[in-house]
Amino acid sequence: MSDDITVREALNKIVANVEKGTHCPCCGQLAKAYKRRLRGNHARFLFDVARLTSEESPWVHYKSCVFAGRDYNYLRHFGLAETVEREGLWKITPLGAQFLMGDADVPAWILVFNNAVVGTSTEKLTVRECLSAGGFDYDELMNG
Numbered sequence: 001m002s003d004d005i006t007v008r009e010a011l012n013k014i015v016a017n018v019e020k021g022t023h024c025p026c027c028g029q030l031a032k033a034y035k036r037r038l039r040g041n042h043a044r045f046l047f048d049v050a051r052l053t054s055e056e057s058p059w060v061h062y063k064s065c066v067f068a069g070r071d072y073n074y075l076r077h078f079g080l081a082e083t084v085e086r087e088g089l090w091k092i093t094p095l096g097a098q099f100l101m102g103d104a105d106v107p108a109w110i111l112v113f114n115n116a117v118v119g120t121s122t123e124k125l126t127v128r129e130c131l132s133a134g135g136f137d138y139d140e141l142m143n144g
Helices: 007-017 040-052 094-100 127-133 138-143
Strands: 034-037 081-084 089-092 109-113 116-120
Touching: 040 089, 040 094, 040 127, 089 094
Parallel strands: none
Antiparallel strands: 034 109, 081 089, 109 116
């Protein structure tokens, strides 16, 4: 750690090296962005939320879903769902509904740093591709 570095210089160093990871010149903490991919279990979780949603209650508790887990927070970074984290509640966004119906695609991966998206893939992913990679059948889920 250097005593004569400005906050702006420290921030510039972190931003320039966030993908591979760097130590903050001010505090020494590791600053790294992480690539997060949308997986079949994420899409399956979205289907559960959509299935359990009603007009009276658009919010669904994650424990009500078959594929409940703790890695679904990335769905909000893809713009597919909203969450009230401390309460465990989830709601499908309009983009999430379009994605589930096969009418929209999303980046294959996002780059997340400090709980914010700092980069996205130019490659796109459909719900069918996402589900098939996870061993799920889109038609079976839609008809079930």
